[in-house]
Amino acid sequence: MKAVHFGAGNIGRGFIGLLLSQADYHVSFVDVNDQVIDAINDKQQYNVLLADESGEEINVTNMSGINSMKDPEAVIDAIVEADIITTAVGASILPIIADLLAKGLTKRLETANAPVNVIACENMIGGSTLLKDEVMKKVTPEVANQLPTRVGFPNAAVDRIVPNQSHEDILTVSVEPYSEWVVDQSMMIGDLPDIKGMTLVPSLDPFIERKLFTVNTGHAVTAYFGYHYGYETIKDTLEDKDVLALVKGALKESGQVITSKFDFTEAEHANYIDKILGRFLNPYLSDEVTRVARGPLRKLGENDRLVRPARLYYELVNEEPTHLAKAIAAALLYDFKEDDEAVKLQTMVEAEGYEKTLETVSNLTASDALTTSVLAQVEALKKQK
Incomplete structure (x- = not known):
């Protein structure tokens, strides 16, 4: 299975990317940070440290990185093949990534690929709905008509404290043990993902x-x-x-x-x-x-x-x-x-x-x-x- 995740920062790596990898997805991290993307492609692994008395170290593998500024076509191709698409970029960045997402989803509609869900994992109410609205502004009327039958934008609530930090390895990230990822099942399309740590609920409000x-x-x-x-x-x-x-x-x-x-x-x-x-x-x-x-x-x-x-x-x-x-x-x-x-x-x-x-x-x-x-x-x- 393949996942595209926008945002290779601490929250992306220490929370959503971690759970996707543990659910056996190959995670393609999309970001504009050269240093982080290069490190992901060079090492193809990183460690997540739990901030508690155990100090448990979780090794994360099965990933790659794409610089969306340098190689937008690779991002588009990854979106076409993805089984799930997620974001952790910050609410203000959602309109910025919508352009590339719109291009990728438009190309995906030309294939017979299964429906896909796009989940914005941001600290806001209605993040996926906002992202959908931004995508809809950037596609043709024909694509806009087709999109709801092939792409879901379920809203989500996410919760994990990831403080500012620095480590010798740029990819290492320390997080609190607690995490919550709740997704509105009523807004999903196609087969439901089986991801430990993701809770599906009938109403997110x-x-x-x-x-x-x-x-x-x-x-x-x-x-x-x-x-x-x-x-x-x-x-x-x-x-x-x-x-x-x-x-x-x-x-x-x-x-x-x-x-x-x-x-x-x-x-x-x-x-x-x-x-x-x-x-x-x-x-x-x-x-x-x-x-x-x-x-x-x-x-x-x-x-x-x-x-x-x-x-x-x-x-x-x-x-x-x-x-x-x-x-x-x-x-x-x-x-x-x-x-x-x-x-x-x-x-x-x-x-x-x-x-x-x-x-x-x-x-x-x-x-x-x-x-x-x-x-x-x-x-x-x-x-x-």
Whole structure:
């Protein structure tokens, strides 16, 4: 069996690529990083290290690499022959890879090859749907009509912490033992893949929102508070009892949204929160606050991990989400100079003020109750720093 995976970075190699290889797929990694692609083709193996007391080393084989800038035709040919196509490139890169994917899928339609599923494994809601929409913009009307009968774009929720790291071998990657890859079976086409570590569910919404509003929300809240209070790692941040209380408060608020919308019980969700916080406190992971906080403009988006649960809390619980508002305020104050989005955010704040910036970035108007709450928390945090 053959898999094409876009994105040969740490998440691609340490999570999706690993599971595909373990399921006996030959994995063709597609990337623009010369050094990584050359190393994949030279060594044809790499090691994944589990960040726990075992320190288990998993050897990954049965792979090759394609530089999509240098050899786009090879990518197209690989797409034609693939049994599954996956991505782990970052949400903002999906529109960029859509062009090559569209060409490969168009050529595939000329063959009698079986239907194929394209799964975007990104930290976002509806990643595969976004990718499908971008592909559809780039194909002819005839291909657009045929594509849904031969290609599935099932959405997925993915979860595995892969911190910034460096190793003597460029391909070695350290990951937490925990991983979750949940795929919407109702959106799949053809034969279902048998991949250990992939869970197929009839509806993805409960799982993806639970993950987004707990793992992603919790991680971001911890990072922005951690940066504000001068901590360097996620673990160090959560070892401050006062900050831990703020994070737990935010997760309690986002958790009330989850239990109001879906069939998770409060006890069940409380256990899930405890498990997530335990992962963040893993002593074998050194996850930098600035890695997790990276990209504040995206993370402050109206449908992302901070603003969306806060707005839904107002709607479903009819109370002020004090802790989430404080986290949004901390994100607005994030000014790490090596983060392009943080620099852009602070430029906007300086030019327009916090209220207008919230409207531009988060689609929150001056009359929105959340805006009032966030602005009050901004002033409170500025006094504490």
